[in-house]
Amino acid sequence: MMLVLLLLIYTSQHALAVVVEMNAGEMSVLLPCQFSGFIPDDPTVMWTRNDLVPKSVHVQHKEGDDFQGQNQRYRGRTKMRPDALDTSDFSLTLRKPEMTDSGNYTCSISGGRGERTLEDVELQIKDQQVEVKVVEGSDSVILPCKTKHDLPEDTRVEWTRSNPELMLVHIYPHKSDQRKKQDGLYRDRTAVNKDLLRTGDLSLTLKHPTERDSGGYICTIYRDKDILRQKVVLQVKGWFPPWATALLVLLVLFVVSGGLLFHFRHYFMSVYKVEVDSGVESVLLPCKTVAHLPEDVKVEWMDSDDKKVHVYQSSSDHSDEKHQVYRNRTEMKRNLLRTGDLSLTLKHPTNEDNSTYTCTVYNREGNILLKKDVLLAVRVPQVEVDSGVESVQLPLKTTLHLPEDAKIEWKDSDDDHLHVYEKRFDQLEQQDQVYKDRTKMNEDLLRTGDLSLTLKHPTDGDNRTYTCTVYSKEGNILLRKKLELKVKGRVQVQDQTGDIRNRSSSIDPTPLMADQSV
Structure with missing residues (x-):
């Protein structure tokens, strides 16, 4: 009977022990x-392990920690809170747990007259x-975490990630106050089974995994006083397997020597190039991602001069x-965080907008989640004509519906007015003196959309x-286009018959010396 009673007591104490599970290799x-x-007045808190000699793991007095009788295997690896006796939190931190640290630990307190056991902890290092x-x-990946232990209703489950920094990936139960603690990178991307307490399946579903999700994840189960931990290492690979990557490298080597490199440049270049002609209504600067973006991210477009082109944050x-140069000229798509399409539309681009534009996505802590560059090249069409012609036309036609009160303004590179059309009439008094009586626009231009300008008697001074x-x-810009005029000079030369003939030249005419022969 006595033997049976002792076995029951031992079994009962073992069943009541707190269970802590941990993978080897963790920090603590x-x-x-x-x-x-x-x-008591003169307390001593002791952590012991009865299967070791000496059995002392850690001791703390009112004056501080006492390592004198500590077992050598725990030297420099244990720590208690300095204010443990004030807070009554006698928990022990064990650094760099190893397989040999698995065992039963006892937390007790004494006051000189006797010793009282406070907690038995079973540590399992896996x-x-x-x-x-x-x-x-x-679409998603499952990080497995299962336990055979019965899970009561107040069980709490935490999925965390410690690299590159400590992040809370998911917490159960997913209450509103706890949801705020979840790292923004994983917002709306995680889920667990609904009946996890019954099945013991605490696996995490991570949606839309990308390479930056690669790393170690810890599943921690808080069951009563038990703490159970399991580790999962996630490796997210790119689209191409190693053999395909090697094949792609060989393909690049062949393509570099041919014209196909230009056609497929957006696959090989880190900077995507967009080319358009001046005069288009708008240009799209592409920036897309398959990653799921949390609601609290910030999307920022900047040009190469560090001017802010567009900023999207807090769903608006x-x-x-924005810099004033880009006011009323940019827009992004709706539902961009859901679709991953962060492309920017730039209205009325000209060669002055030629720049490298950078799309950067930040999380709420200011860390960069995504960064892409787009090189914009706006071509300015050239109009070439020989000097001496009666007139030249600077062409501009649009299919836009122009209102009756629209204002059309032609200017040169010195910001001087060539021609102004407003209130359905030419405003000739606004012309610069150089262009007086030399310009003309079509009649009924608002209806036809033909805004071309005729410049009479062009010379190389009009280049x-x-x-x-x-x-x-x-005062909002509806359309803007640039054209470059190149007037080639003409030189008079004399042929062998003595006839005077004109010959076009792209350089200024130079008088011939008397002793020169042609």
């Missing part, structure tokens, strides 16, 4: 010990971790942060870049 493990009773591999672009555009801008009544 916490052995919990909380006390709510009376603390030398195993699950590895999961997935290809980037997949921040027009007040400039000309800009046509169409404004609304409110």
Whole structure:
């Protein structure tokens, strides 16, 4: 009977022990010990392990820690809170847990007259971790975490990631106050099974995995006083397997020597190039991602001069942060965080907009989640004519519906007015003196959309870049186009018969010396 009674007592004590599971290789493990009773005047808190000699793991007096009788295997690896006796939190932190640290630990307190056991903790160090591999672009991936332990209703489950920094990936139960603690990178991307308490399947579903999700994840189960941990290593690979990557490298080597490189440049270049002609209504600067973006990200477009082109944050555009050059000229698509399409539309581009534009996505902590560059090249069409012709036309036609109160303004590169059309009439008084009586626009131009300008008697002094801008009544730009005029000089030469003939030349005419022969 006595033997049976002793076995029952031992079994009961073992069943009541707190269980802590941890994978080998972690930085530390916490052995919990909380006390709510009376603390004696001269207390000593002891952590022991009875299967070791000496059995002392850690001792703390009122004056501080005492390592004198500590077992050598724990030297420099244990720590308690300095204010443990004030807070009654006697939990022990064990650094760099190893397989040999598995065992039963006892937390007790004494006051000189006797010793009282506060907590028994069973530590299990496991030398195993699950590895999961997935290809980037997949809809989701499952990080497994299962336990055979019965899970009560107040069980709490935490999925965390410690690399590159400590991040809370998912927490169960997913209450509103706990949801705020979740790292923005994983917002709306994680889910667990609904009946996990019954099945013991605590696996995490991670949606839209990308390469930056690769790393070690910890599944921690808080069951009563038990702390159970499992580690999962996730490896997200790019679209191409190694053999395909090698083949792609060989393909690049062949393509570099041919014209196909230009055609496929957006696959090989880190900077995507967009080319358009001056005069188009708008140009799209592409920036797309398959990654799921949390709601609190910031999307920022900048040009190469560090001017802010467009800012999107907190589900809305921040027009007040734009540089004045881009005011009322940019827009992004709706539902961009859901679709991953962060492309920017730039209205009325000209060669002055030629720049490298950078699309950067930040999380709420300011860390960069995505960065892409787009090189914009706006070509300015050239109009060539020989000097001496009666007139030259600077062509501009549009299919836009222009309002009756639109203003059309032609200017040269010195910002001087060639021609102004407003209120359905030419405003000749606004012309610069150089262009007096030399310009003409078509009749009924608002209806036909033909805004071309005729410049009479062009000379090489008119070699400039000309800009046509169409404004609304409110002063908003409806259309803008640039044209470069090149007037080639003409030189008179004499043939063998003595006839005078004209010969076009792209350089200024130079008088011939008397002793020169042609």
